[in-house]
Amino acid sequence: xxxxxxxxxxxxxxxxxxxxxVGLGIILFCFCLFTTTIIYHFQKNLLVEETFRQTELVMTSxxxxxSYIREILRPRMWEELGEDQFIIEAMSTSYITRxxxxxxxxxxxxxxxxxxAINARNPSYEANTxxxxxIEYFRAHPEEQEWHTVKRLDSERYFTxxxxxxxxxxxxxxxxxxxKAPEAISATYGEVRGFHRTVDEIGGVLSISIPxxxxxxxxxxxxxxxxxxxxxxxxxxxxxxxxxxxxLIITNLRDLLTLFRTTLGDNDNSPIPxxxxxxxxELEELFRSARTLVQDLQISRSRLVDxxxxxxxxxxxxxxxxKRSEARxxxxxxxxxxxxxxxxxxxxxxxxxxxxxxTLHQVLCExxxxxxxxxxxxxxxxxxxxRYLLQTAENAPMLxxxxxxxxxxxxxxxxxxxxxxxxxxxxxxxxxxxxxIMCITELPCETLNCALQELLLSIGQQIGLTIxxxxxxxxxxxxxxxxxxxxxxxxxxxILLAPDGCLQMANQSFLLRNNLAMDDVIGQNIDAVSSxxxxxxxxxxxxxxxxxxxxxxxxxxxxxxxxxxxxxxPILNTDDSIQSIVCLAKDVTTxxxxxxxxxxxxxxxxxxxxxxxxxxxINNPLGVILCHADIIKEExxxxxxxxxxxxxxxxxxxxxxxxxxxxxxxxHSGESQIERQxxxxxxxxxxxxxxxxxxxKKNQINLICxxxxxxxNCLMDKRRIQxxxxxxxxxxxxxxxxxxxxxxxxxxxxxxxxxxxEDDGPGINKEMxxxxxxxFFSTKDPGQGTGLGLSVSYGIIREHGGEIQVQSTPGHGAxxxxxxxxxxxxxxxx
Numbered sequence: 078x079x080x081x082x083x084x085x086x087x088x089x090x091x092x093x094x095x096x097x098x099v100g101l102g103i104i105l106f107c108f109c110l111f112t113t114t115i116i117y118h119f120q121k122n123l124l125v126e127e128t129f130r131q132t133e134l135v136m137t138s139x140x141x142x143x144s145y146i147r148e149i150l151r152p153r154m155w156e157e158l159g160e161d162q163f164i165i166e167a168m169s170t171s172y173i174t175r176x177x178x179x180x181x182x183x184x185x186x187x188x189x190x191x192x193x194a195i196n197a198r199n200p201s202y203e204a205n206t207x208x209x210x211x212i213e214y215f216r217a218h219p220e221e222q223e224w225h226t227v228k229r230l231d232s233e234r235y236f237t238x239x240x241x242x243x244x245x246x247x248x249x250x251x252x253x254x255x256x257k258a259p260e261a262i263s264a265t266y267g268e269v270r271g272f273h274r275t276v277d278e279i280g281g282v283l284s285i286s287i288p289x290x291x292x293x294x295x296x297x298x299x300x301x302x303x304x305x306x307x308x309x310x311x312x313x314x315x316x317x318x319x320x321x322x323x324x325l326i327i328t329n330l331r332d333l334l335t336l337f338r339t340t341l342g343d344n345d346n347s348p349i350p351x352x353x354x355x356x357x358x359e360l361e362e363l364f365r366s367a368r369t370l371v372q373d374l375q376i377s378r379s380r381l382v383d384x385x386x387x388x389x390x391x392x393x394x395x396x397x398x399x400k401r402s403e404a405r406x407x408x409x410x411x412x413x414x415x416x417x418x419x420x421x422x423x424x425x426x427x428x429x430x431x432x433x434x435x436t437l438h439q440v441l442c443e444x445x446x447x448x449x450x451x452x453x454x455x456x457x458x459x460x461x462x463x464r465y466l467l468q469t470a471e472n473a474p475m476l477x478x479x480x481x482x483x484x485x486x487x488x489x490x491x492x493x494x495x496x497x498x499x500x501x502x503x504x505x506x507x508x509x510x511x512x513x514i515m516c517i518t519e520l521p522c523e524t525l526n527c528a529l530q531e532l533l534l535s536i537g538q539q540i541g542l543t544i545x546x547x548x549x550x551x552x553x554x555x556x557x558x559x560x561x562x563x564x565x566x567x568x569x570x571x572i573l574l575a576p577d578g579c580l581q582m583a584n585q586s587f588l589l590r591n592n593l594a595m596d597d598v599i600g601q602n603i604d605a606v607s608s609x610x611x612x613x614x615x616x617x618x619x620x621x622x623x624x625x626x627x628x629x630x631x632x633x634x635x636x637x638x639x640x641x642x643x644x645x646x647p648i649l650n651t652d653d654s655i656q657s658i659v660c661l662a663k664d665v666t667t668x669x670x671x672x673x674x675x676x677x678x679x680x681x682x683x684x685x686x687x688x689x690x691x692x693x694x695i696n697n698p699l700g701v702i703l704c705h706a707d708i709i710k711e712e713x714x715x716x717x718x719x720x721x722x723x724x725x726x727x728x729x730x731x732x733x734x735x736x737x738x739x740x741x742x743x744x745h746s747g748e749s750q751i752e753r754q755x756x757x758x759x760x761x762x763x764x765x766x767x768x769x770x771x772x773x774k775k776n777q778i779n780l781i782c783x784x785x786x787x788x789x790n791c792l793m794d795k796r797r798i799q800x801x802x803x804x805x806x807x808x809x810x811x812x813x814x815x816x817x818x819x820x821x822x823x824x825x826x827x828x829x830x831x832x833x834x835e836d837d838g839p840g841i842n843k844e845m846x847x848x849x850x851x852x853f854f855s856t857k858d859p860g861q862g863t864g865l866g867l868s869v870s871y872g873i874i875r876e877h878g879g880e881i882q883v884q885s886t887p888g889h890g891a892x893x894x895x896x897x898x899x900x901x902x903x904x905x906x907x
Contacts, residue, residue: 101318105311113304120296124289125236129225132238132285135181135188136223139283142177143170147247163251163259171202187288189235194242194281198252198262198271204282208239211282215241219279227289234293235286242281244274252280415447416532423539433547438469440540441515445471448533451519455505456480457544458512465514473518480514488530497522503533507541515540570613570662576655578602587662613641613662632665638884639666673847695737702730753792753877758823758830758897759784761795765802766821772810776817783822791830791899797873798897804866805834805893812838812891828899829879835892841885849883 151168158164165172171192178190193204195212204212215221225238244252251258255268274280422443437455445453452472456465456479465480480502491500499520505513515537564571564584573582580598588595591612598606604615613633629645646659706726713719762784773780809819813836820835841849850871867881874881878898885891 097322098319101315105315106308109304109307109311112307113300116303117296117300120299121293124292124296125227128236128287128289129238132225132236132287135190135285136238136240136283139174139177142174146170146173147245151247160250161259163261165261165265169251189230189284189286191284192242192281193284194271196270197281198266200270208282208284211239211284212241212279215239215282216279230286233288233290236289237284237286240283241279242283244276244278244280246276248274249276419443419447419536420539423536423543433544433551434468436543436547438471440543441469441471444515444536444540448517448529449521449524450517453515453517455540456514456516468513473516475518476516480516488533490525495519499525501525501533503537505537505541505544507538507545512541512544567661569664572603572614572660574603574614574658574660576658578604580606581657613643614660638882639664640669641665695733699730699734699737703727703734706730752794754795755790756793756795756798757788757790758793758798758832759786759788761793761799762802762821762823762832765799765806769803769806769810772807773819776810776813776815778810778813778816779818781818781820783820785823785825788823788825788830789899791897793877793897794873798877801870801873801895802832802834804870805895808866809834809836809838809891809893812836814838825899830897830899832895832897833892834895835890837890840887840889841883841891842887846883846885850881 146168147170154164154168155162163169166176167173175190175192178188181190182188191202191208193202193208195204195209197203211224214224221241223238223240225236227234227236229235230237251262252271252274255263255272258268258272423440437457441453441455452470454470454473454476455468457468458464459466467476467478467480470476487504489502491502499522501517501520503515503517504511505515517533561582561584564573564582565586567584568586570587570590571584572580572587575581580601580603583593583595583598587593588598591606593606603612606612606615628647631643631645632640633643634640642663642665644659644661644663646661648656648659650656706723710720710723710727713723762782766780766782772778806819806821810817813819818837820833822833824831824833850867871881874895874897879896882894882896883891884894
């Protein structure tokens with residue numbers, strides 16, 4: 078069987094190159110033929126599409142002509158000649174389109190146009206067999222509007238386009254009943270053929286044929302030439318592929334054969350016949366060498382099978398040895414894992430928050446789990462006694478309460494009462510400083526080797542690091558608690574910020590004001606802290622230059638009117654960079670209000686003294702002027718012009734006396750005694766509204782009055798309170814203008830009556846808010862006010878122990894709030 082396979086292989090080897098060459102040639106030839114066929118059909122399809130577009134164009138032109146005749150020319154001819162007349166040359170669509178196509182054929186004789194029908198009026202245009210089939214096709218498929226094909230006519234191939242002829246209502250005049258047709262048609266064609274058509278009947282077909290035989294012949298010639306060109310290119314490609322095959326494959330095969338010759342030898346027993354050595358058929362030689370190599374592998378395999386039994390026993394012995402080695406390795410790994418777990422535990426205890434003695438006992442228990450000892454204990458250095466005192470012990474009753482100092486880099490071995498046991502002392506050191514001693518008792522002598530000593534020293538260093546870290550953490554906690562207690566002892570909001578604005582500490586006053594918890598704000602940026610009210614320190618750091626100013630103070634006013642002084646104190650590093658920033662907010666609202674009231678009182682006193690002197694000096698001359706004006710008026714009653722002039726003098730003089738009276742009233746307001754009696758603020762307001770009600774109607778002002786019916790009575794001078802209400806309401810009317818709105822409401826809060834009068838006028842600028850209670854300051858036009866109304870009102874309310882507050886935003890009106898204490902005087906008059 079092997080000889081048969083070898084003979085077949087030898088036979089195939091001789092034909093391998095030839096088969097490759099023939100196969101490659103056939104593939105390239107088929108590729109050329111396929112490419113040429115594709116190109117031929119592609120060009121043929123292009124020709125058919127172009128011919129179809131030409132026939133479509135001609136057919137569309139004819140259809141446009143027929144439409145013109147049917148819709149315009151024929152109706153116009155009937156209007157001129159009458160419906161009984163019919164001129165074929167001007168009114169028949171079939172005749173005109175045939176004439177047009179006949180003239181078209183004079184230019185292009187190859188074109189063929191036919192308009193035929195079944196039972197055609199002119200027998201010359203009776204449909205042939207092919208055309209009758211197309212008519213039946215269009216009748217069976219009324220949705221089809223055209224059909225085209227390539228067919229042979231007179232031994233030539235033509236492209237033919239068919240379209241159905243559809244009879245519509247306008248055609249029935251000539252093709253309907255014979256008795257209704259024009260006489261000219263009946264006389265010319267008779268009354269038998271071409272009649273009895275119905276609307277929407279497909280009775281004929283239009284066809285246009287264009288010869289394409291010559292174009293197809295040209296396409297075939299071009300395709301044949303293309304085949305020859307591609308075939309030449311394929312031959313060139315064939316030569317290139319064969320050259321590359323020879324250079325890349327055959328050359329490498331020769332190198333492989335050289336390797337075989339070197340491996341298999343070059344003697345008489347060589348499997349490669351001498352007749353083949355140096356032969357040009359490299360593939361044949363390669364097959365022979367590969368077969369020889371397979372035979373050698375079979376021989377080697379049979380030899381290996383002979384050693385299989387011995388090998389199994391050797392493998393079994395080796396496997397047993399590996400299992401013993403694996404057991405020892407697992408034991409070592411388990412031991413190392415325990416040591417590693419101990420180190421991890423000691424590392425984790427560095428940040429423990431437990432008591433130091435609790436942590437030391439845990440450290441000792443974890444260490445005894447790793448070391449094969451009965452017990453042990455840990456001593457720590459006491460700075461007061463300069464001794465090492467026992468902190469914790471486990472199964473070691475023999476340990477003394479105190480221990481002497483040992484070398485902080487070596488283990489001290491102490492003999493035990495039992496001959497095969499040892500007691501050792503391990504230094505607990507950190508940064509070359511002995512912090513304590515760990516004593517291990519009842520350790521078997523045979524376990525104390527170099528590896529265990531290195532482990533114990535490493536554990537001692539780790540425990541020393543843990544002790545130092547916990548001592549530092551305890552000191553840091555105490556310092557932090559002390560600093561926090563100092564912070565909380567300050568009643569004003571106080572925080573400590575990092576240079577980037579992150580909050581590091583905050584006192585209780587800050588947290589309570591913003592309704593926050595310490596854990597919620599620590600580490601957050603101060604601008605991101607959300608609270609129920611505006612944070613006093615938000616958005617402040619961006620405007621500060623703390624590098625040039627060692628301390629910065631800023632005053633802010635909140636929406637509720639409260640005023641705070643904000644202090645920023647930078648804490649600098651040694652290189653003058655900012656380490657942190659202390660921020661303090663101090664509420665100075667009461668202080669500012671007190672200062673403002675003192676300033677206002679001082680203004681009123683000074684201006685009152687000045688007003689009293691000026692009023693007395695002006696009042697007497699004004700009386701003389703009025704007296705003489707009255708005398709002149711009596712003497713010149715008949716002189717109308719003088720009487721009018723005297724009236725003007727009296728009017729302006731009385732206006733001056735009114736101003737002087739206001740000055741005197743203002744100057745004596747602080748000296749007069751108010752007459753307090755229990756009274757109702759609501760009744761006083763209603764009384765004033767009844768007096769000024771006409772002003773509301775005149776200016777078309779909407780009044781919204783909400784008076785608290787449960788408002789208690791209070792001690793007040795009713796006349797003066799009404800004077801204040803008149804001043805404030807009249808000011809609101811003036812500010813609201815025509816069709817404005819004024820809101821008046823009263824309420825009782827904290828043993829005080831609050832009267833709010835609000836208008837929707839233009840409001841008061843911030844620059845004027847501090848001046849509106851100054852004497853002679855007025856926002857009205859000259860001559861419309863003395864500027865004393867608010868000053869007098871302010872003085873009256875101060876005499877009642879109350880105050881007047883004003884809030885205003887430009888463009889959104891102003892709100893005056895009068896506060897009067899119910900019992901006694903809550904505020905003293907300065």
